[in-house]
Each structure stands twice: as structure tokens, then as C-alpha cells.
Amino acid sequence: MIDTIVIGAGLGGLSAATRLAQRGQSVTLLTFGMGGVQLGQGTVDVLGYVNDRLIDRPFDGLDRLPRDHPYSKFELRTVTQALDWLSDLLPNIFRPGPIRNRLVPTALGVMRPTYLIQESMHWPNPATAAVVGPRQIKDFYPELMAANLEKTTNAKATGYHIDLPARPGEVDSNPVTYAKALDNPDFLAGFINAIDAVLGNEDAICVPAILGLTTNVHEQMVTALGCPVIEVLMPPPSIPGMRVNNEMTAIAQSLGVEIIMGSKVTGFSASGSHLECVTLHQAGRNQSYCADNFVYAGGGFESGSLAMDSYGKVSETLFNLPLVGCDDENLITGDYWADQKLFAVGVDVDESMRPISPEGVIFDNLYAVGGLLAGAQRWTEKSGDGIALVSAYRAVNSILGLVSSGKEAGDG
Amino acid sequence: MKQLHTDVVVIGGGSTGIGVLRDCAMRGYRTILLDRADLGQGTSGRFHGLLHSGGRYVVSDPESARECASENAIITRIQPDAIECTGGLFVTAPGDNPAFGDRFATGAIEASMPCEEITIAAALKQEPRLNPGITRAFSVMDGTVDGWQLVWTAAQSAKEYGGQVLTYHKVSKVHHSNGAVTSVTATDLKTGEQVNIECSFILNCAGPWAGQITEMAGLPPVAVVPGRGIMVAMSHRLVNTVVNRCIYPEDGDIIVPVHTVCIIGTTDVKVDEPDHLGIPRNEVQQMLDAGEILIPGFRQARALHAWAGARPLIKDDRVAASDTRHMSRGMAVIDHSTRDDLKGLMTIGGGKLTTYRLMAQHIVDAMEEQLGQTHPCRTAEEICPGNIAGRNYLITHRLKDREDDRTQSPIICECELMNRAMFVDLLKQYPNASFDDLRRQLRVGMGPCQGGFCSSRIAGIAHEEGVVDADRATGLLKLFLEHRWIGLWTILHGDQVRQTALDNWILQGTLDLAHAPATNAVEPDPITTGRPRVNGNTQPTEASQLLGGPETIDASIGNPGEEG
Ligand SMILES: Cc1cc2nc3c(=O)[nH]c(=O)nc-3n(C[C@H](O)[C@H](O)[C@H](O)COP(=O)(O)OP(=O)(O)OC[C@H]3O[C@@H](n4cnc5c(N)ncnc54)[C@H](O)[C@@H]3O)c2cc1C
Ligand SMILES: Cc1cc2nc3c(=O)[nH]c(=O)nc-3n(C[C@H](O)[C@H](O)[C@H](O)COP(=O)(O)OP(=O)(O)OC[C@H]3O[C@@H](n4cnc5c(N)ncnc54)[C@H](O)[C@@H]3O)c2cc1C
Numbered sequence: 011m012i013d014t015i016v017i018g019a020g021l022g023g024l025s026a027a028t029r030l031a032q033r034g035q036s037v038t039l040l041t042f043g044m045g046g047v048q049l050g051q052g053t054v055d056v057l058g059y060v061n062d063r064l065i066d067r068p069f070d071g072l073d074r075l076p077r078d079h080p081y082s083k084f085e086l087r088t089v090t091q092a093l094d095w096l097s098d099l100l101p102n103i104f105r106p107g108p109i110r111n112r113l114v115p116t117a118l119g120v121m122r123p124t125y126l127i128q129e130s131m132h133w134p135n136p137a138t139a140a141v142v143g144p145r146q147i148k149d150f151y152p153e154l155m156a157a158n159l160e161k162t163t164n165a166k167a168t169g170y171h172i173d174l175p176a177r178p179g180e181v182d183s184n185p186v187t188y189a190k191a192l193d194n195p196d197f198l199a200g201f202i203n204a205i206d207a208v209l210g211n212e213d214a215i216c217v218p219a220i221l222g223l224t225t226n227v228h229e230q231m232v233t234a235l236g237c238p239v240i241e242v243l244m245p246p247p248s249i250p251g252m253r254v255n256n257e258m259t260a261i262a263q264s265l266g267v268e269i270i271m272g273s274k275v276t277g278f279s280a281s282g283s284h285l286e287c288v289t290l291h292q293a294g295r296n297q298s299y300c301a302d303n304f305v306y307a308g309g310g311f312e313s314g315s316l317a318m319d320s321y322g323k324v325s326e327t328l329f330n331l332p333l334v335g336c337d338d339e340n341l342i343t344g345d346y347w348a349d350q351k352l353f354a355v356g357v358d359v360d361e362s363m364r365p366i367s368p369e370g371v372i373f374d375n376l377y378a379v380g381g382l383l384a385g386a387q388r389w390t391e392k393s394g395d396g397i398a399l400v401s402a403y404r405a406v407n408s409i410l411g412l413v414s415s416g417k418e419a420g421d422g
Numbered sequence: 423m424k425q426l427h428t429d430v431v432v433i434g435g436g437s438t439g440i441g442v443l444r445d446c447a448m449r450g451y452r453t454i455l456l457d458r459a460d461l462g463q464g465t466s467g468r469f470h471g472l473l474h475s476g477g478r479y480v481v482s483d484p485e486s487a488r489e490c491a492s493e494n495a496i497i498t499r500i501q502p503d504a505i506e507c508t509g510g511l512f513v514t515a516p517g518d519n520p521a522f523g524d525r526f527a528t529g530a531i532e533a534s535m536p537c538e539e540i541t542i543a544a545a546l547k548q549e550p551r552l553n554p555g556i557t558r559a560f561s562v563m564d565g566t567v568d569g570w571q572l573v574w575t576a577a578q579s580a581k582e583y584g585g586q587v588l589t590y591h592k593v594s595k596v597h598h599s600n601g602a603v604t605s606v607t608a609t610d611l612k613t614g615e616q617v618n619i620e621c622s623f624i625l626n627c628a629g630p631w632a633g634q635i636t637e638m639a640g641l642p643p644v645a646v647v648p649g650r651g652i653m654v655a656m657s658h659r660l661v662n663t664v665v666n667r668c669i670y671p672e673d674g675d676i677i678v679p680v681h682t683v684c685i686i687g688t689t690d691v692k693v694d695e696p697d698h699l700g701i702p703r704n705e706v707q708q709m710l711d712a713g714e715i716l717i718p719g720f721r722q723a724r725a726l727h728a729w730a731g732a733r734p735l736i737k738d739d740r741v742a743a744s745d746t747r748h749m750s751r752g753m754a755v756i757d758h759s760t761r762d763d764l765k766g767l768m769t770i771g772g773g774k775l776t777t778y779r780l781m782a783q784h785i786v787d788a789m790e791e792q793l794g795q796t797h798p799c800r801t802a803e804e805i806c807p808g809n810i811a812g813r814n815y816l817i818t819h820r821l822k823d824r825e826d827d828r829t830q831s832p833i834i835c836e837c838e839l840m841n842r843a844m845f846v847d848l849l850k851q852y853p854n855a856s857f858d859d860l861r862r863q864l865r866v867g868m869g870p871c872q873g874g875f876c877s878s879r880i881a882g883i884a885h886e887e888g889v890v891d892a893d894r895a896t897g898l899l900k901l902f903l904e905h906r907w908i909g910l911w912t913i914l915h916g917d918q919v920r921q922t923a924l925d926n927w928i929l930q931g932t933l934d935l936a937h938a939p940a941t942n943a944v945e946p947d948p949i950t951t952g953r954p955r956v957n958g959n960t961q962p963t964e965a966s967q968l969l970g971g972p973e974t975i976d977a978s979i980g981n982p983g984e985e986g
Contacts (some may be wrong), residue, residue, distance in 0.1 A: 046927075049924075049927070050927065050931065050932065051931070051932045062936075116932065116933045116934050117878070117933060118878065118896070118933045118934070118935060118938045119892075119938065119939075120933065120934040120935070120937050120938050122933075122934040122937070146832070148832045148834060148842075148879055149878070149879065150882075151879075151881075151882025151883065151885065151886050152886075153882075153885055153886050153892075154881065154882045154885040154886065154892055154895055154896075157885070157891070157892030158892055158896065158938060158939055161892075161939040162937075162939060179829055180829070181828075181829060181830065181831060181832050182828065182832035182833060243932050243933070244932070245875065245878070245928045245932060245933065246928065246932075248932075310923065311919050311920055311922075311923040312920055312923035312924045312927060313920075314920060317916070317919065317920070318914075318915050318916070318919050319721075319915060319916065320710055320721040320722075320725070320915045320916060321707075321915075322703075322915065342911050342914050343911065344907070344908065344911050344912075346903055346904045346906075346907035347904075347936065350911075352914075352919070353923065353926070388931070389926050389927055389930040389931035390930060390936070392931070392934075394927075394931065
């Protein structure tokens, strides 16, 4: 018998499944694909911008959000507890630090706010910085990054190339190929030598985020090069994201979560407002999975859980849940830089994270979390991870009954 | 002010202007072409991509059909790189009158246009996605044409004969004295410098802006009534053959496979001026409905991008009936010596991209007549440089090229298989180019991801190669994405929404492009001035002309969907 079925393996789904399993539940996670974690930046965003104003203390910034924003559904302590829970879960990945946003460099030389960062991303405020990358990586341009860094930081920055194919004869290698190569000590030694050979005497070295998946390449580089090394955020596939994804998946599995990947959940059965089973379309046939509770962490438009058809009708594609925010005539406008209202369309939930319509709760045992939730402009706010994590944490509180007289219990 | 001297100035670098430059240069005239923007960014880059067999006009306009049929063969031969010989079908959809097919078949014979009726089974075998309810099918010689490739290879040919091309030169004044033109003044938009070009002849090939040019000469403007048409590109080749409905020309009745996409079009709505064309949602819906008729399930396919062009109907009552000798239907030369008593200026309009070479021949013949010269036109004979006769473009060309060179140069745009070497070569030739200018020749950013992955790469490369500074590189990147969005947002639905969310996660989420330092206005943007940034329901656009004096206008001119 399954206690809870979790649908989706992004940060929302993995967090919910892991925490439920930690609390002794039997959990099955059904997911079609791998989720956004290993495509994203490998940090945990909480809230970076509100109305294009940089947020220094993300927890203070939550107050400034509109009432229909997902963060407005959480108590502040749920937010901080959820983040503590995640940093405790992944002590080898996230760097402890003050309760403030940190600025980390992206491949375009922008200093971008985020909350939990990996040790390798820490920006030490150097007076001079080298930006170095292999010529064979096509998503990292050291000179452009360096030139922009000079405008976004106080550092004097210089770009350098090294010529070091990850595999002989390959001119077009992706970060995964490099990360795997760098997990090999011989290749790493060559990489360090090549970097050492081109450097001036800068205070710090920025490199593309390719520093290994299984070994601590970063630490070894710092030791060998004798100065801070900074891993720079790049387009997917994301090595820092893969580290998080791999580690969380391994923990979930070690706690007994059964993960069934590669098949889509395509339907469900319910009696009245109680969800009984979901249907997994697996190997050409439909298989029923039944449980007491369901956490739906199917993500937003990028993951196919929300969709707009050719007539402009927006829907949630699995349970056909009611959506909010789609009545506006101008869901999409012609200004590329404006927030498009379409991407704030989503599911409305009650404080326990159960999808609701104006008439009330849709299913008494279905919880929606993460990218599905209405009301956020996630990529401009830099809020996607935080919403996914906290909503998953809150849904688990509801399932476990860790809510007493309106106050929630944490893990502490 | 910079001074130049030449025999002929050509205004406008669309297909018509380039054809005229090539023809003049080949006949031995020193010729300079000016365009306010890049070559082929006007109507010649905002059209449907159909190299007409003539089939579309066999019933409504047999003369045009005949011209298309013969020009189709010529262009296919002289510019094979720009043409894919896809073949075409005219099909009678369920509900369409099958009897039109008889008029069609008769018209084809009269226009000497190759055409054969084939069985429904054969048509469905050729195009399995076609509506199985079609009742008749005719096979014709339609092809598809890359307007930019056509323009650039013709320009290359012209250059070999000494023709000069000055892009981003906006004409502001046409000077004359004693009843004859003397010079043209233009502004180099990249440097701000004024250029004055003394000349003895000016050929106005400014398409829908032709009226503005005649005004610059102090003449009453040629009256242009632009008719906007929209087109929607789908992310796959749902058909590999041009598919037309076998009916009297109508909206949304043709699907053209071009490169990696296929394009449905088009509409025809009168608008006020050619610089601000919208892509109204109702017209997009109309196109999707029309697509369903030819290909059931069309709405579920992925729409990628939309654009608009305008066919200007020229209604000029100053053109005398006697002055129409160089006109065929839908294409015309206005001789301003008879219209306005001004020697040395002619305006051309109308026609189609398919017949651009013939149009050029007409106006250069007319010019020579005024000049009392006769040189033979040889544009139909000579193959454009870099092209090999008979080696027409194939959809698989780039795949083969990349198979050959994938260990030499990384693929920067995976959707369109553009590698770094291609980008760098062109960039070095045109260091002032915007990324859109380069895109028109390379197709970078035109596939399903619409720049989500490749755009930041080309910014990095342009800077790394030392061609632009960081400020400009970042600015060009932002501008490129703004421009991609113009053609995206009005058709955004289905899988392209999903793609857009992914692109935004990468560019805004991970990279935080919005906060990258860059100059705001990196480009003199002649085509987009006045385009609102917010809710910009407009599209920079240009249009072709359908030209006729009062005596020459007839029912076929300005018909809805005339241009295809
Ligand atoms: C390229 C990229 C960059 C990103 N950058 C950032 C960033 O900078 N900052 C930030 O905060 N966030 C970022 N994110 C988003 C973040 O990683 C999360 O994707 C997002 O916050 C939502 O998380 P989620 O857990 O709700 O869903 P997702 O991570 O979207 O995961 C959804 C999961 O559900 C599965 N699924 C969906 N429907 C079904 C079904 N019917 N049956 C079975 N499985 C299903 C999917 O396969 C997937 O595993 C980025 C995402 C991407 C893709
Ligand atoms: C919707 C639509 C679909 C079509 N589909 C097809 C098709 O499938 N097949 C086909 O054969 N034909 C088609 N056509 C017709 C074809 O596109 C046009 O006939 C052809 O492109 C016209 O080229 P042009 O050179 O005359 O005009 P343009 O390409 O518009 O060139 C005019 C040039 O003048 C320049 N200019 C303007 N003002 C100035 C100035 N002040 N100084 C300097 N330069 C200036 C502009 O920048 C522009 O580049 C279509 C047309 C439309 C509108």
C-alpha cells in the first residue's frame, strides 16, 4: 500500500517525496522526465527581484509581493524551515551563509541574486579576476563575460581561453562531457596546468560550471591554483543542477522512495472529491497507482502541465484543475521585456496546498506544488525554486498532520 | 558631405532593386544601389517563399501565369542555391467546386504551364498529411525560393560587373534641375554621414515606399494603398510539396515548405502605411482554420513565427494610358518624364518576387529607350556566381555539410545547423551588421528554439572575434531577442509556449540577461522607428506594388490573396 504518490521529479516533487519518506511514509514518485533541477542554475532561488528592485534579504521581500502570489500563502516560518530542511539535507552541496541573497556571476557577466549557493559559486569580491574556459565549450565566452564583469563588479577582469578538448578531436563538447572528464584526476591535472599557463596573476579565477559531478574538482583546483575559483552559471545542461538532482534522487531512493521514470500520468479515478488512483501510461498500457494522498508537482508551462491551445485556452493537462489568471485578454503582449501574464496563470490552492475553485477544494487528498501554482513571474523574480520547495514542504505538513491550531510544526 | 558619381542610382534593395542593379551593371552602366536598411529586409524578406509555377494565376490572370511559368524556369537555372524544386499540387478540398479544376487545366494549357492531373491516391502518397477528402489534384512546377539568398547572390553577380551596394543608406532627397535629375542625397545610418551621389538616372525600386521617393523629388507622390498579408511558419515541413487549393485565389490557400519549416498564407487587408503592419490574432486564427482544411490536425502542429508584408496597390491617376507599354498586369514602370516632365527618373512597382528579373528587364529597357541606348539584356543567360547549374538547394544540404565539418567547427545554431565558421565568415564581411542582418543570410535563430540557445552564443562569438565591443554585443543580443519576439507573441500557443518558457528560464532565469549592461539603442533602426515597444502590435514591414493607372486597373489587380 502506498501512502503518498508524488507526480513529478523537479525540486517540488523530490522535496515532497524525500520528506514524506523521512517521516516514515511509503512513497512512490511517478515522473515522465527529470524535472527542472538539472536544467536550472544549481542554486536555490527564493526571491531576487520585486518590480525590478534587487532584494537583499529575501524573507523581508516576501511582504512586498501581491496577495495572490504563492509566497503569500505561506507563513514566514514555513519558508525558513523549508530552506533549513533543504540545506541540512544537502550539507555537501550548499554553502552555509548569512540570511541574505548572494550575488553570483552568470556566463554573461551579470551578478545575479540567489539564496542557497554551492561552495564553488562564492564570489570573493576580488580586485582582479581571470575568466577562463575551454575553447571547445560553446556556451561560455570568457572575453564577453570579463568585459561585462568589469561593469557589474569592482573587479578588473580578463578573459582567457584554453585549448583542451574533453575528448580527442571534439570541437563541440557539452558541460557533461567536461564534468565527467574532470572527475578523472589526469584530465584535471592537465586542465589545471592549462589554466595556470594562461593566467596573469589575478586574485580569482572564474571557470564555466563544469567542475565534476562525483569528485571535488573545485577543492582540488583551489588548492592547486592557490586562489579562489568560481564556477559560473551557464545554460543547460547544468552541472551544479545535476549535482543537486543526483544527490536528492539518491537520498530519496535510500529512504525507500520508489521512483518510476519515463512514463506519463495520463488520468485518474476519484469517488466524489476523493482521489483514489492515478493512471500511468506505461509500456503501451495503463496501470493504476492508488494511494491515500497525492502530491502533484508537474511543473509549469515548461514541463507541459500547463498548456495553451491554438484558440488561446489555457488548461492544466492532467486533472483539468481550475486555473486563475487566465481571464485577461492580454495574456501575452508584444514587449519582450515585460512580464507576460500568461506565465503567472496557474492553480489556486488553499493554505494546505490543495487546489481550489471558488466552490472549494477539488479533491480532499490532492496537493499541488511548485511551478503549477498561480501568481508568480518566476524567472524575473528568481523565485521558482523557493516556491517549489516551500509549497512541497507545506503540502507535506498538511499530509502528515503537522499543523496544530493554525501553527505548523517544523523539523527542528 | 561625401560626393560620389555614377551613371545610375537604384533606390531600394529588395528583389526588384537588386535585379535592376544587376541588369544595369551587366549592360555596362556604373550603378549604385541604396537601401535604408539591409538587403531583402523589406517585402522581399516578408513574403510567402513561393516560386510560382503560374498555377495560382491561370484562371484569374493568365498573363501573369505565363510570366511566372517562364521566369520560374529561368530563376531555377540561374540561382539554384536560392531555389528548392519541391513541385506543387493544386488540390480541390472538400466543399470546393470540382469544376474549377477544368478551368484550371484549360488555363494551364493556354499559359504553356506544365500541369498534370493526378489521382487522389498519388497525391496522398506524395503528401500523406493532406486531407483525404480532396476530390481532385493537379501536379505543377511550383518551387520554393529563399528571398534573401536570391537577393544576395544576385547582388554578388552585380558586384562582379562593378555594381555597388550601399546598405543602411537612407535616401532623403532627389535633386533635379532643368527638368532632369542631377543627384540623390542619402544618410549613412551607421555613421550619420551625408552622401551625395551625382547621376544621370534614378530608378525608384522602393516598393511600398516608392511614393515617398517621388515626394523627395518634389513630385506628387505615387499613390500607394498597401494591402497587408500575414504568414505563419510551422515548425516542421508538414508538406514537402507546395500545396495550393484549386480555387479562385483566396486567403490562406497555400502552404509552402521552405527550408526546415512550412508556411501558410496569406491574407489581404488594406492598411494606411507600410511601416506599421500588425499581425492580428483573428487573421492568425483564420490561417490556422485554413490550414485545417488542407491538413487535418494543423492546429495541433507547432506554430513557430509569423510576419506580415504589404502589397501596395498603386492607384496613380497621373499615369497616362499611353504610358503603359512596359506594363504587364500587376507590374508597371512609371516614366516621370511623361507623368511629371522630369527626365531621368522612373518608378517600378507591382509584380512578384518570382518575376523580379523580368521586372528589372522592363525598367532598364525603358531607361535605355529614354537614353537612346540599346544593350541586350543578359540576366536570363548568366548563372549567378557561386551557383552551379542544376544543383538546386536541398533541405539536406546543411546536414551533409555539418557531417563533413563537424570536427572542425562547433554547431552554434542546432536548429538550423549553422556552425561557428559560417557565422564568423559573414560577420567579418559585414562587421556593422546586426544579428538580424546576419540571420537573414544564415538562418541563425529561425528554428524551433527561436534563439533560446544560439543567441547568447553569437553575442559571445561576435565579441570574441573582436568585431564588436561588449556593450554592443550585449545590446545586439537584446535587440535580436526583441525582434524575434515580434514574430512570436501573436502566434504563441501549444508547444511554442513551452519552448518560450524554457528560453526564458535560460536567458532570464539562469543568465539574467535583463540586467546585463548594454547600450539601449545599438542600431539605427530605420524600419522600426515609431514601432511601439510596449504592446507593439506592429511589425516593420515593406510591401510590393501592384501598379496600374486608372485605365489599367482591372479585377485581377488587388484581389485578395493576389500575391500568394
Ligand atoms: C533551463 C531552466 C532554468 C531554470 N532556472 C531557474 C532559475 O534560475 N531559478 C529558479 O528559481 N528556477 C529555475 N528553474 C525552474 C526550477 O528548476 C523548477 O523547474 C520550477 O521552479 C518548478 O519546479 P517543479 O518541481 O514544480 O517542477 P519541474 O521542475 O518543472 O518538474 C516537473 C516534473 O513533473 C513531471 N511531469 C509533468 N507532468 C507529468 C505527468 N503528467 N506525468 C508524470 N510526470 C509529469 C516532469 O517530467 C518533471 O519531472 C529553471 C528551469 C529550467 C528548465
Ligand atoms: C504577403 C505577401 C506574400 C507574397 N508572396 C509571394 C510569393 O510567395 N512569391 C512571389 O513571387 N512573390 C510574393 N510576394 C510578392 C513579392 O514579395 C514582392 O513582389 C517583392 O518582394 C517586391 O520586391 P521589391 O524589391 O519591389 O520591394 P521591397 O522588397 O519592399 O524593397 C523595397 C526596398 O526599398 C527600401 N527603401 C524604402 N525607402 C527607402 C529610402 N528612403 N532609402 C533607401 N531605401 C529605401 C526598403 O528598405 C526596401 O528594402 C508576396 C507579397 C506579399 C505582400
